[in-house]
Every structure is written in C-alpha cells, then in structure tokens.
Amino acid sequence: MSDAPVTWAVRLEYDGGGYVGWQKQANGVSIQGLLEEAASRIAGGRPVPSITAGRTDAGVHAGGQVIQLDFPSGFDRDARQVRDGINFHLKPHPIVVLDAALAAPGWNARFSAIRRRYRYRILNRPARPALDAGQVWHVKRPLDAQAMHEGAQHLLGRHDFSSFRAASCQANSPMRTLDRLDVARNGDIVSIEADARSFLHHQVRNMVGSLQLVGWGAWTPADTRTALEACDRSKAGPTAPPDGLALIGVDYPDDPFAAT
Amino acid sequence: MSDAPVTWAVRLEYDGGGYVGWQKQANGVSIQGLLEEAASRIAGGRPVPSITAGRTDAGVHAGGQVIQLDFPSGFDRDARQVRDGINFHLKPHPIVVLDAALAAPGWNARFSAIRRRYRYRILNRPARPALDAGQVWHVKRPLDAQAMHEGAQHLLGRHDFSSFRAASCQANSPMRTLDRLDVARNGDIVSIEADARSFLHHQVRNMVGSLQLVGWGAWTPADTRTALEACDRSKAGPTAPPDGLALIGVDYPDDPFAAT
The missing domain is CATH 3.30.70.580 (Pseudouridine synthase I, catalytic domain, N-terminal subdomain)
Structure with a gap:
C-alpha cells in the first residue's frame, strides 16, 4: 500500500x-x-x-x-x-x-490554476450598509461607474504592476497579465470584477482604490495609466478595505468539479 | 403656532x-x-x-x-x-x-400605501449558507423553479387567502388581491417576489412554504389552487422561516421620496 x-x-x-x-x-x-x-x-x-x-x-x-x-x-x-x-x-x-x-x-x-476571479463590491450611497454590513466598501461620494470602467481598461494586459503592489508582496516579479477589469453599477452597488492568471498582493484592492478616485472625479480615467507607468506605489490610490473583496472563482485546464 | x-x-x-x-x-x-x-x-x-x-x-x-x-x-x-x-x-x-x-x-x-413588495430568497444547495447566513432559507432538496412559478400563477387575483393566513392574523377579512408572484432561479438562489396592496399575516411565508412543496415534487403546480380553494390553513404547506423574507418596497400614489 x-x-x-x-x-x-x-x-x-x-x-x-x-x-x-x-x-x-x-x-x-x-x-x-x-x-x-x-x-x-x-x-x-x-x-x-x-x-x-x-x-x-x-x-x-x-x-x-x-x-x-x-x-x-x-x-x-x-x-x-x-x-x-x-x-x-x-x-x-x-x-x-x-x-x-x-x-x-x-x-x-x-x-x-490558470485563472483567478475576484469581485469587489462598493456600496455607493449616503447611508451605511445594514443588510450588506461587512461585505461591501461604503463610499458616500457619488461614483461614476462608467468613468471607472474606462479607467480600468487602461490596466488590461501584461504590465509591471508595482504601483498596485503591497510592500509585503512576496512574488518574484511585479509583472502580471490582467485579462479583465469590468466595472458596472446595479442600483447602489458598484461591482468590479477582475480576472488574471495570478495577482500581486493587494493588487485588486489597490486598483479599486485608484478606480474610486476616478469615480468621484479626483482622477481622469487616463490617470490610471499614468499611475501604472510610474511603477511606484505612491503614485496610485489608497488600498481599498478588505470587506468588499471576494475570491469568486478559480479555473483549471480540467475543472476538478466537472462531475459534481 | x-x-x-x-x-x-x-x-x-x-x-x-x-x-x-x-x-x-x-x-x-x-x-x-x-x-x-x-x-x-x-x-x-x-x-x-x-x-x-x-x-x-x-x-x-x-x-x-x-x-x-x-x-x-x-x-x-x-x-x-x-x-x-x-x-x-x-x-x-x-x-x-x-x-x-x-x-x-x-x-x-x-x-x-397602494402596494407592498416582498422578496423571499431560498438558498438551494447541499451546503448551508456562509455569506448569506440569516438572509436566506436553506433548502437542500433540488427545487424546480419553473414548476414553482407555474404553481404561483394559480394564486394571482382576488381570493379568500384563509389557507395562507396565520392564526394570529388580525385583519377583518381574509380577502386579498395578489398582483404578482414570480419565482426565478439565479444560480443557487431561488427568488420569489410578491406584490399586493396588502398581505395577511404570514401570507408570503405560507405561500412560499407551499411553493417549496411544488419545487421538489411533493405537489403539482395545480395543487396550489386546490389548497387556495380549501380556505383551510391545514390544507396548505408549512410556514417558511423568516430569514429569507424582506419587505423591499412600498408604493404610494405620489412617491414621498420623488425629490430625494
């Protein structure tokens, strides 16, 4: 045996x-x-x-x-x-x-694993969350989800993501390939979905922190590209809180759960 | 003054x-x-x-x-x-x-108020809820949402809803007009939405308890009509738990919040 x-x-x-x-x-x-x-x-x-x-x-x-x-x-x-x-x-x-x-x-x-998918949810309204407490980031200022989506598209592709990387990140390289970063509003909820083979530590939360700046007009959508190209964490937005983030899927060449 | x-x-x-x-x-x-x-x-x-x-x-x-x-x-x-x-x-x-x-x-x-809208959410999967704990009814047996929707349509209109009325109900009359009762599945969630000018006590939870019987095949869709026509609480399904229920909207001839 x-x-x-x-x-x-x-x-x-x-x-x-x-x-x-x-x-x-x-x-x-x-x-x-x-x-x-x-x-x-x-x-x-x-x-x-x-x-x-x-x-x-x-x-x-x-x-x-x-x-x-x-x-x-x-x-x-x-x-x-x-x-x-x-x-x-x-x-x-x-x-x-x-x-x-x-x-x-x-x-x-x-x-x-060949792909991870994260979802980040922002509750965008004056009143704090009651039903979604602990599962959203509460942002009071009105956000323009369409501008956020436009800003997000500048981050797609293979880049040095140092501007969106936590100091504590243990990855050997800051190069990552971002396949999808979609922003959409549904009522008071602004959802951001991100797909990549892998992410740097805090990458999604740091991208969301920058997109939120685009959302309320502190940044133009193209400012996300400027931040990316700086390869400098201090040039990007703050780290969004953990509450809004969820790992919603992982893909493999052969789905281990196909038969379940 | x-x-x-x-x-x-x-x-x-x-x-x-x-x-x-x-x-x-x-x-x-x-x-x-x-x-x-x-x-x-x-x-x-x-x-x-x-x-x-x-x-x-x-x-x-x-x-x-x-x-x-x-x-x-x-x-x-x-x-x-x-x-x-x-x-x-x-x-x-x-x-x-x-x-x-x-x-x-x-x-x-x-x-x-001229209309109340309630939503009832069933989490339909083997594993108990983690992210939605306390906000869904967990039903393990697979439910056929289409059959539930068909059963729901038999309850539309003005009827004596005694079969779906709590013993504690204080309303003067068991007559109510049900305008909408839609059942739809989205992944593991089966949502039931109910619209009426007003509801009897436990009416939504009692209707859901019967639709759940249709969902797993204990009842045919038409059995909801038989239960309704009996005007007898003991002929309908059990009372679904409160967790899945939410009052999601109230309509008035003039929306008090139109300007907000």
Whole structure:
C-alpha cells in the first residue's frame, strides 16, 4: 500500500470577517486552520495539510475558493461524505465546502490554476450598509461607474504592476497579465470584477482604490495609466478595505468539479 | 403656532435577525423602538411616534420599508439632517434610513400605501449558507423553479387567502388581491417576489412554504389552487422561516421620496 496522500479538491464559500485570513498564523483564527482541523476530524485525527489557490487576507471573503486537501493514504470516502463531513465539523463558522472531488494525479490547487476571479463590491450611497454590513466598501461620494470602467481598461494586459503592489508582496516579479477589469453599477452597488492568471498582493484592492478616485472625479480615467507607468506605489490610490473583496472563482485546464 | 405634528416619511433598510420584529414589545428589542428612540434624540428628547407601512415579524428584513415619523410641532430640519441624524443614533444596529422627506398633508405610511413588495430568497444547495447566513432559507432538496412559478400563477387575483393566513392574523377579512408572484432561479438562489396592496399575516411565508412543496415534487403546480380553494390553513404547506423574507418596497400614489 502506497504512502502517497489521497488528494481532494474542495470549493469553499466563506465570510472572512472574523478571521486573520486564509493562512494559519500564531495571532488568531484562520480559515486554513479551521478547515484543516475539520478535515482531520474525518480522517481519524491524522493531519490533513492544505494548499490554496489564493491566500485571502483578513476580512476578505470567498464564493469560489479552491483548496487542495492531502488526506493520509488509505483515506476512502465519497464526495458527499467529504463535503458533508467537513461541513459538520466547520459549524458554526461561516465557512462551507460547496463541492468536493478526488483530484486527478499531479493536480495542485495553486500551480495548476490558470485563472483567478475576484469581485469587489462598493456600496455607493449616503447611508451605511445594514443588510450588506461587512461585505461591501461604503463610499458616500457619488461614483461614476462608467468613468471607472474606462479607467480600468487602461490596466488590461501584461504590465509591471508595482504601483498596485503591497510592500509585503512576496512574488518574484511585479509583472502580471490582467485579462479583465469590468466595472458596472446595479442600483447602489458598484461591482468590479477582475480576472488574471495570478495577482500581486493587494493588487485588486489597490486598483479599486485608484478606480474610486476616478469615480468621484479626483482622477481622469487616463490617470490610471499614468499611475501604472510610474511603477511606484505612491503614485496610485489608497488600498481599498478588505470587506468588499471576494475570491469568486478559480479555473483549471480540467475543472476538478466537472462531475459534481 | 400649531400643535400639529411635523410628519416625515423615511425609507429604511434593516437586518431583522437580532430583533423581536418591527413592533415594540415588552420582551425584547424592536426596530420600532430603536427608530423612535433615535428620532427622539434629534427632536430634543421629545417622543416621536411612528406608523409603519408593513409590520415585519422577528427575523424578517427590509430593503425598502417606509415609516411615518410624527415629530413634535416646531421640528425644523432638512432631509439630510433627518437621515444622517437618525442614522448616527441608530449605530451600531444594522438599521439605516436610506431617504427622508417631509410628508404631504394627510399622508399616512400605512393607509396611503397602494402596494407592498416582498422578496423571499431560498438558498438551494447541499451546503448551508456562509455569506448569506440569516438572509436566506436553506433548502437542500433540488427545487424546480419553473414548476414553482407555474404553481404561483394559480394564486394571482382576488381570493379568500384563509389557507395562507396565520392564526394570529388580525385583519377583518381574509380577502386579498395578489398582483404578482414570480419565482426565478439565479444560480443557487431561488427568488420569489410578491406584490399586493396588502398581505395577511404570514401570507408570503405560507405561500412560499407551499411553493417549496411544488419545487421538489411533493405537489403539482395545480395543487396550489386546490389548497387556495380549501380556505383551510391545514390544507396548505408549512410556514417558511423568516430569514429569507424582506419587505423591499412600498408604493404610494405620489412617491414621498420623488425629490430625494
């Protein structure tokens, strides 16, 4: 019998509001810590290490996060048992497994991913959020979503995104290819959707912080290009708060959940 | 100087999750109690009685509730001061004034209303809600939204809705005219929207409880008509939980907020 782990892919939804973020840390409760603990409970208490498609920060949410769980060899459950078993042990945390699937040989949640999709939601009205509290960025000044969309288009393509990169970013290169950055208004909500193979740390929140300047007229749409070309974090807008951000999807060449 | 009250209309959003409902009660914190207290704070501590367009039950939410506030004579503020002042004193409760407007003479939040609109949201998937916790009804069995919509159409028009009326209902008559009952699926969410001049107590939740039976096949769409015609609460489905319900709009012949 092989000692190789039995690798599962799980798709997660969570409200990141009360946690230190995805990654395990000494100073608080993490999504990763809770998920690994719940997974361990259905694996006879043995450790179940995880790999994420995208490390979300404290307060950032997920609607379609993908995680790799390496169960100990001999672990034998069906998809429903994995999903429902982990969900049982995750109660009452606002973290749930939406789908679970046995992974194909060689699949890696992080390195096999070819696209991540984030959504950022701004609540644009005078009154603070009640129903969406903790899941939107509240901006009182009226925003012109069409101007924001125009500004966003200047950021598409392969560029040095140093102007939108956190100082703490650990990536080797500031080069990234942004495939989509759409801004649209629906009532009081201004939604920004961003697609790329991968993002720098805080890249989406930093782009949103600049687009918000375009939205209320402090910047012209073309100022986003000037900020990008400066390759200097101090030339771009502020970092938007985590509340409005959610990782909503991760794509792989072969969808691990196609059969679920 | 007249002693007549200075009547304002306010439009409210709230998360009803932590409260005993709209109406003031001895046994807990109500939306009405909190709103009247906040309104009193901007009126020099004098009492500010309120009238609602729709008494929501414990756990029921609002996206467009309309309330009449009768400020003491001599109260003199502009719309922004009323909205922001009340919102300041409502913190940190998930209750906010979206709009405020001085009411036209004779306007009454309850009796002038010609249409109420409610939305009920069902989260239809195996995993419990994380991001929408407290704001949806979680139904695991797969629901056929098209069959539910078909069943809903049998309830349109003027009928005796005794089969969908709570025992506690205080209305004089069980006759109501249902103008719209639309069911549609968007991903894992099945939304039901209901329009009428007025509803009986629990009418929307009781209609949803029956439509859910149609959704998973326990009832045919036409069984909703049989239940309606029985004029007997025991012949209809169960009462859906409050979490999924929100009062999303109230219409008046002249929109009190047209100028805001």
